[in-house]
Structures are given as structure tokens and as C-alpha cells.
Amino acid sequence: MPEDREVHVYLLPELVPSGRLVNGLAVVIDVLRAATTIVHALAAGCCAVRPCAEVTEAQELANQMRAGRVLLGGERGGKPLPGFDLGNSPAEYTPKLCKGTTLVLTTSNGTRALLRAAEAERVLVAGFVNYSAVCEQLRHDARPIHIICSGTEGEVSLEDTLLAGALIDYLCETMEVKLDDSARLAWDCFENHGRVLDGALEISKGGAKLRSLGYDDDIRLAAQVDQFALVPELRRDPLRVEVGAVGIVKSHWPK
Amino acid sequence: MPEDREVHVYLLPELVPSGRLVNGLAVVIDVLRAATTIVHALAAGCCAVRPCAEVTEAQELANQMRAGRVLLGGERGGKPLPGFDLGNSPAEYTPKLCKGTTLVLTTSNGTRALLRAAEAERVLVAGFVNYSAVCEQLRHDARPIHIICSGTEGEVSLEDTLLAGALIDYLCETMEVKLDDSARLAWDCFENHGRVLDGALEISKGGAKLRSLGYDDDIRLAAQVDQFALVPELRRDPLRVEVGAVGIVKSHWPK
Secondary structure, three states: OOOOEEEEEEOOHHHOOOOOOOOOEEEEEOOOOHHHHHHHHHHOOOOEEEEOOOHHHHHHHHHHOOOOOEEEEEEEOOEEOOOOOEOOOHHHOOHHHHOOOEEEEEOOOHHHHHHHHOOOOEEEEEOHHHHHHHHHHHHOOOOOEEEEEOOEOOEOOHHHHHHHHHHHHHHHHHOOEEEOHHHHHHHHHHHHHHHHHHHHHHHOHHHHHHHHOOOHHHHHHHOOOOOOOEEEEEEOOOOEEEEEEEOOOOOOOOO | OOOOEEEEEEOOHHHOOOOOOOOOEEEEEOOOOHHHHHHHHHHOOOOEEEEOOOHHHHHHHHHHOOOOOEEEEEEEOOEEOOOOOEOOOHHHOOHHHHOOOEEEEEOOOHHHHHHHHOOOOEEEEEOHHHHHHHHHHHHOOOOOEEEEEOOEOOEOOHHHHHHHHHHHHHHHHHOOEEEOHHHHHHHHHHHHHHHHHHHHHHHOHHHHHHHHOOOHHHHHHHOOOOOOOEEEEEEOOOOEEEEEEEOOOOOOOOO
16 A cells, blocks of 8 residues: 655745755745736746846846846735836736746745745645646645745735645545645635635735735635646746646536 | 724744734643643642753753752653653642642743743733633733744644634634634634544644653643633743633633
8 A cells, every 4th residue: 555645734934844845846835926926927928937035136137138038027015116017916917918028026925935945856836726737736746745835924824824725625535645733724724714715815914915005806816716727837947937737637626 | 992802823933023922912822731731730739830941951940949849840852851850741740749849841842932922911821721711811801812832843733723723712702803814724723623622632743742652641631621720820030830810700612
């Protein structure tokens, strides 16, 4: 009998112990909004997303790249940055703007989580918008799974934990798994909030912040389960996110 | 209309932002086992518990105190420490041993959380064993509430989150509250695991560790809701935990 699949959830990137991800498969979650925006940008035709931790780093990288082929996007405190082409709202990333470009992206929470996850052998990016596509990648990969929630300004976030729980729910339905305590908490969260996704995203701290800034539409877009069938995946040298897999067999979102 | 009561949950002591607890009421949770042991020790007649972060610090403090009036207790890796009078099993703390003594205690998770919580204006210690007594103290105190879970070796723990959720459940039933995202997660955990307390404690990482060491009885004791009606409270100069309040009007554990 094969051993149970090891599944870890980290409710914040700083809760990942050093070295823990090596040889593993990491899934980075930032529902509001980086993961959702990355999926939108790749679906709209961006060739790659280059994650940067700092604003100045993103500006310098964009400056080095050919003008017209690069988009500089991101936020701090939820707001677009001066001199940047785009903010962090998924709807801004239209095919007209994105086609054939590289997106240089810096955000408060999501890019930081992505860079922390780079320690893993394979790194995927998950939102509700590509839930089932991520599920299928998890199923076909034998490595230990590490689900990393980005959180909001250093605090555990409801919406990221909720998506982590939705992935746990799929894994528990599909295979024998060995869950850690955080995975159980995430699963509990999904059990209670999974059927009222929009409402949960609205009452979360990150959702309330976005609403106060007038980004109600971003919340609605982030809650569009399975809008896309692509899975962003981290590539190396240079570190970037590209389309790693496309297509789903069926929706795995519980009815 | 009075403002909603602010309630924060921190799933680990290191997730408490610096300065956040000032002027607040902190509740320190370490179900397995420090909080449970402290309640047992005070109920058995200890006058005070002196929490120490380090083993050597605990040994030195105990040496300075009068022999026969001091008990040196604690654990590392769940196991009793060489030269110590007692480990961290609640049942060890009998009236015969405890009456009239001061307990110098050092544990892996709980004492660390207690020392972090000292920043708050008032600090209580909670286990399932004194759940309703803690609930009543929360009700009669107007300060913002900060519930701090100790966790297990730096990881979020199911049993501490579960008790945090039980306290949230009481607060939501009793008053208008403003919850943060972690408080909602804790509440979800309680919703799903609250009625199978023993089972939840057994499957948790901390519970599994205790079972592997043969401490099954400690888990059973930690799950005895409302066995005691006392609330341990932190006092200053020197920093120590004493009986802060005794008595409950009725059980608040949901039927």
C-alpha cells in the first residue's frame, strides 16, 4: 500500500520552516489579489510574470527590458504605484495590453510568498479562478504538497485559508492524505465558508480594505471559481512565472 | 450604542505585532499542556506559578527559593527534565505535593506565550478545564480581547485554535463583537471539532506527540471541560501566575 500523501498548510509565508520545501511541490495562494491577477495576466497573453519583492527592484528590472514589451504592475497598501503601467486589479490586465509582454510585478503579500516558495522543486500559483486546474496538477504529482497562504500584511487571511481548505477538500476526496493541524483548520474554514464565497471574501480583512478603496469588482472577480483552466508555474534563470499547464477534465468545486 | 468589542486571535505568539497588546486583555491558551497544568497546580494548592523561558533560568530561580516551599516543574520535547521535581502532566500536581508551594515552571510553548502576553494590561490563562470561568471574566472586562494560542513547536495547533474558537463562540453569543480573520478561522474550527473534543485533541500534532510518549491520560485530562472554576491571572513584580478569580454562574459550554 502506498504511503499517505503528506500535505502541509502554512497560514503565512513566515511560518514555513527553513528548508522544509526542498523536494516538495509548493502551491502559492494570494486570492486578493496577486494570484488572481497573475492568472488573468497570463490568460490575457502575458508571456511571463517576473515577481519582485521591492518597488525599486521592479522599476530597475522593467527599465532594463525593451520598452513596449514590458508592463510594470503592482501595488502598496492596495493602491497603484506612481509611474507604474498598471495596479493589481485583475480586470486591468486586458489582452490588448498584455499580449506578448512580460509583466514585472511587485505586491505587498503575494510576491513575497512566491519568492519564499522558490525553495520547492516545483511551484504553482493558485486562485479560486483556476481552482480545478490546480487540483489536477496536485493529483498528478507525487511530491509532498506544501500550500502557502500569503496572508494580509503579516496577518492570517480568511480568503487564502479558505482556498487552501478547498484544495484540502479535493485532496481528501481523491487520495489518502496525512494532514497537519493547519490543513485541518483550513478544511474547517472551507466547510463553513465555501458555499458563501463572495460573502467570505467581503468580510475578510483584505476584502474590507479593498472595498474601502473602491475595488469591489476585484473581490467579485477573485471569487469566479474556474474562470480559467491554466496553472501558473515558477521557472528559473531568471525566476519567472509562466503558464505551466492548461486544461481541466472537469470542475472539482463541490456542488 | 456602544461600539462592538474588538476580539483578536493570534494562532501563535510570534504573530502578535509588537505593542498590540498594550491596554488590552490577553488570554493565553496552551491546552497541551501548560495552561491545563497551571490550572491543576493552582487548584491543588500552589500559591503561585513562576513562568521561566529557559531551563537554567528555572533552575536558578528555584535554587534561590526556600527548599520545601518550591516545586521545579516543566518539560522539553514533552519529557520531564533531569533534576526537576515534576514534569508537565496535570495529574502529577496533587494537593499533597502542591499545598503552600510556589511552582517554577518552564515548558516548550506555553511559558513563552505567557511571557509574550505580559505586555497586556491584564493576562488570563485558559484551558478547556476552566473554560466557563474564563468566559465570565471576559464578559465583565471592557478591554479589547487578545486570545493568544501557544501552538506546538512554532506550528499552529488544532487544540489551541479549538479553545480560541470556543471562546469566540461564547463572545458572539453574549455581545456584539468585531472579529479578525484568525478569530473567524478559530470559530470555524470550533464549529467542526467542538463536539468531538477528545478526538480532536488526539489527532492534533501535539496530541499525537503525547500519545507517542505514553501521555494519553494528559489528553483526557485536558479535555475535561469546566473541571475547575478558577482563572489563573498574571501578577507583576515578580512576574507570576496566581488565582485571579474563582467561581462560575453556570456552564457556558454549548450543549
